[in-house]
Amino acid sequence: MGEPAEDLGYATDLEVIERLVPLSGQSLIDVGCGDGALARVLVERGATVLGVEADPIRAEANCAAPTAERVTLVEGVAQALPVADGSVDGVIFSKSLHHVPEADMAQALVEARRALRPETGYLYVFEPMVDGPFSDLLRPFHDETDARRAAREAMRDLVPRLFAAEREVRYTITAEFDNFEALVSRMVGHTYNEYQRQDIETDAVRSRFETGRDGDIFRFDQPMRGNLFQTDAAVVRV
Numbered sequence: 001m002g003e004p005a006e007d008l009g010y011a012t013d014l015e016v017i018e019r020l021v022p023l024s025g026q027s028l029i030d031v032g033c034g035d036g037a038l039a040r041v042l043v044e045r046g047a048t049v050l051g052v053e054a055d056p057i058r059a060e061a062n063c064a065a066p067t068a069e070r071v072t073l074v075e076g077v078a079q080a081l082p083v084a085d086g087s088v089d090g091v092i093f094s095k096s097l098h099h100v101p102e103a104d105m106a107q108a109l110v111e112a113r114r115a116l117r118p119e120t121g122y123l124y125v126f127e128p129m130v131d132g133p134f135s136d137l138l139r140p141f142h143d144e145t146d147a148r149r150a151a152r153e154a155m156r157d158l159v160p161r162l163f164a165a166e167r168e169v170r171y172t173i174t175a176e177f178d179n180f181e182a183l184v185s186r187m188v189g190h191t192y193n194e195y196q197r198q199d200i201e202t203d204a205v206r207s208r209f210e211t212g213r214d215g216d217i218f219r220f221d222q223p224m225r226g227n228l229f230q231t232d233a234a235v236v237r238v
């Protein structure tokens with residue numbers, strides 16, 4: 001697991017998921033599903049999705065949201081998935097493995113493997129990389145370097161023992177904002193971060209924000225890393 005060899009260029013998270021793994025007809029778990037936005041999009045692509053969210057406030061809001069066919073959002077944790085052994089086709093961590101407490105990351109990966117069909121299952125983990133203009137913009141108040149490194153180390157240590165094959169890609173997403181207030185609005189109010197407006201409205205963040213100016217808008221690239229692990233080497237897509 002060195003630097004990702006395969007660079008897919010600019011792409012959205014969803015475009016990369018669609019390129020790497022089958023979705024239609026698949027039963028998936030979206031671990032750390034947040035508000036369930038990705039789970040719903042995966043359902044639109046033909047999957048059946050169980051979204052598991054650890055944060056009780058977010059999970060309660062998910063339960064109160066309108067229901068939709070083939071998507072179920074529940075409260076739970078990555079390290080104890082509420083499914084039977086070998087019962088799902090895919091497990092996806094969308095920017096969530098680095099939010100699992102470090103002491104539980106290994107167990108979260110073991111759980112994903114337990115939940116997957118032994119012959120054909122896949123685990124796909126995608127995370128922001130620690131470098132790049134968007135991470136640099138946020139770093140004064142939101143430095144996830146250690147957590148992202150811990151997630152990567154947990155994968156590196158465990159995955160060769162749990163999975164038969166792996167593929168690693170990198171790609172770049174772009175965050176766009178009309179103005180500084182749009183950045184502030186995007187960063188506050190998440191239950192998994194506790195930033196206040198005053199943590200963000202600082203000279204350090206404002207001056208970094210100016211570096212992203214592109215005409216009337218502000219753009220910041222964020223390199224992403226995607227790690228796909230398969231239970232059986234024979235089913236790796238290339």
Ligand SMILES: C[S@@+](CC[C@H](N)C(=O)[O-])C[C@H]1O[C@@H](n2cnc3c(N)ncnc32)[C@H](O)[C@@H]1O
Nearest residue numbers: 032033034054055077078094095096099100192
């Ligand atoms: C950065 S958010 C990503 C949300 C969503 N997956 C997305 O892509 O927008 C990380 C999520 O992981 C959740 N989380 C943290 N620890 C978790 C755990 N142990 N098990 C499941 N989810 C967890 C957080 O509550 C939060 O919703």
